[in-house]
Amino acid sequence: MSTTADPLATLASLPGVADSVDSVRKSVDRVYGHRIMRRRSNEVTSEAALRGARASAALAGADWALEEVRRRSDFGVEGEPRTVGAALRLTAEAGQLLSVWRQSPLRVLARLHLVAASGDADQDSVGRPRLAGEPVDEPLVELPLPDADEVAGRLDGLARLLLAGSEAPALVVAAVVHGELLALRPFGSYNGLVARAAERLVLVGSGLDPKSVCPAEVGHAEQDRAAYVAALESYVSGTPEGMAAWIAHCGRAVELGARESTAVCEAMQRGAA
Numbered sequence: 001m002s003t004t005a006d007p008l009a010t011l012a013s014l015p016g017v018a019d020s021v022d023s024v025r026k027s028v029d030r031v032y033g034h035r036i037m038r039r040r041s042n043e044v045t046s047e048a049a050l051r052g053a054r055a056s057a058a059l060a061g062a063d064w065a066l067e068e069v070r071r072r073s074d075f076g077v078e079g080e081p082r083t084v085g086a087a088l089r090l091t092a093e094a095g096q097l098l099s100v101w102r103q104s105p106l107r108v109l110a111r112l113h114l115v116a117a118s119g120d121a122d123q124d125s126v127g128r129p130r131l132a133g134e135p136v137d138e139p140l141v142e143l144p145l146p147d148a149d150e151v152a153g154r155l156d157g158l159a160r161l162l163l164a165g166s167e168a169p170a171l172v173v174a175a176v177v178h179g180e181l182l183a184l185r186p187f188g189s190y191n192g193l194v195a196r197a198a199e200r201l202v203l204v205g206s207g208l209d210p211k212s213v214c215p216a217e218v219g220h221a222e223q224d225r226a227a228y229v230a231a232l233e234s235y236v237s238g239t240p241e242g243m244a245a246w247i248a249h250c251g252r253a254v255e256l257g258a259r260e261s262t263a264v265c266e267a268m269q270r271g272a273a
Contacts, residue, residue: 006164006166006167006168007161008161008166008167008168008172008173008176009166009167009168009172011168011172011176011243011244011247012167012168012169012172014240014243014244014247015240015244016244016248017172017244017247017248020171020247020248020251020252021169021171021172021251023251023255024171024208024251024254024255024258025208027214027254027255027258027259028208028209028214028254028258030258030262031044031213031214031258031261031262031265032211032213034262034265034266035265035269036265036266036268036269037211037213037265040268041211041213043268044211044213044261044264044265044268045211045212045213047261047264048212048213048214048215048257048260048261048264049091049092049095049212049215050066050069050070050088050091051066051215051217051218051260051264052091052200052215052216052217052218052257053069053084053087053088053090053091053217054066054069054084054087055215055217055218055219055220055221055222056087056090056091056192056193056196056197056217056220056221057069057080057083057084057086057087057088057193058221059140059192059196059217059220059221059225059228060083060087060140060190060192060193061080061083061139061140062079062080062081062083062084062087064080064084069084069088072084075088076119082119082120083193085119086115086116086117086118086190086193087116087193089115089116089118090112090115090116090193090194090197091197091200093111093112093115093197094112094197094198094200094201094204095204095212097111097112097201098201098204098205101201101205102205103163104159105158105159105162105163105198106155106156106159108198108201109155109181109186109194109198110127110128111127112194112197112198113126113127113128113187113189113190113194114126114127116189116190116193116194117187117189117190120189122188125187125188126188128187129148129151129152129155129186129187130148130151130186130187130188131148132147132148132149133148134148134188135188136185136187136188136189136191137188137189138185138189138191138192140192140225140228140229141182141185141191141192141229141232142229143183143232143233143236145185146183146184146185150184151184151185151186154180154184155184155186158176158177158180161176162177169208170202170203170206170207170208171203171208171247171250171251171254172247173202173206174199174202174203174206174216174250175199175235175246175247175249175250175251177195177198177199177202178195178196178198178199178250179195179232179235179236179246179250181194181195181198182195182232182235183232183235183236196216196217196220199216199250200212200215200216200217203216203254209254213258213261214254214257214258214261215257215260215261216250216253216254216257217253217257218253218256218257218260219252219253219254219255219256219257219260220250220253222253222256223249223252223253223256227249228249231245231246231249231250232246234246234249
């Protein structure tokens with residue numbers, strides 16, 4: 001981590017990051033300025049949550065069509081249904097945890113994992129960071145796995161950064177939270193789902209997307225899994241260029257999520273939704 005008082009703000013000064021922040025702000029403003037948002041914002045929020053959960057599950061290997069997610073109810077079945085169910089539960093739960101997040105990010109992360117892993121056979125490791133020697137089930141990310149001591153130290157450092165506050169734009173903070181959790185994979189399972197839910201929490205809690213209508217998960221999935229992993233590798237490199245590339249990738253994801261909800265608003269306006 002940087003030795004400056006506000007290392008996240010330092011990241012905001014990297015080349016290209018200000019442009020990403022500005023582009024995201026314009027995309028978010030476009031959605032919030034839509035006339036449908038004045039009358040039916042709750043419906044847009046609900047639709048964004050569903051589409052975000054579907055996309056997050058797709059990145060975790062359960063790539064279901066949106067209409068299949070709508071009609072299915074067997075989310076307790078092993079395999080893909082359980083992954084989709086976990087994504088849906090996380091999206092619903094995250095919105096209830098904003099006040100706790102501001103006081104104890106680590107407590108929220110533990111709660112998110114507990115919610116995601118609800119019903120799993122192995123409950124011994126649920127809701128806590130993994131211990132030395134415990135396996136991690138995260139098929140999408142094949143980067144070297146930090147050991148348990150490094151995970152504990154870096155989680156504590158992340159929490160301290162968040163609690164200290166930062167002048168950095170919400171996009172930068174959200175990208176770092178997301179990238180750090182994916183790099184660490186602190187839990188035995190569902191790390192990607194938890195990381196993306198945490199990113200959503202930051203975007204909503206910061207005031208950038210207070211109604212949660214710009215699902216970044218949709219944008220991450222739309223850019224495809226290979227691009228997502230490549231961007232994460234850039235983050236893990238720790239270089240200024242790599243960090244800037246990851247932040248830009250996350251910014252594009254938010255923009256695509258905003259575009260998705262703008263299309264939803266247009267469909268509602270036409271009476272098609």
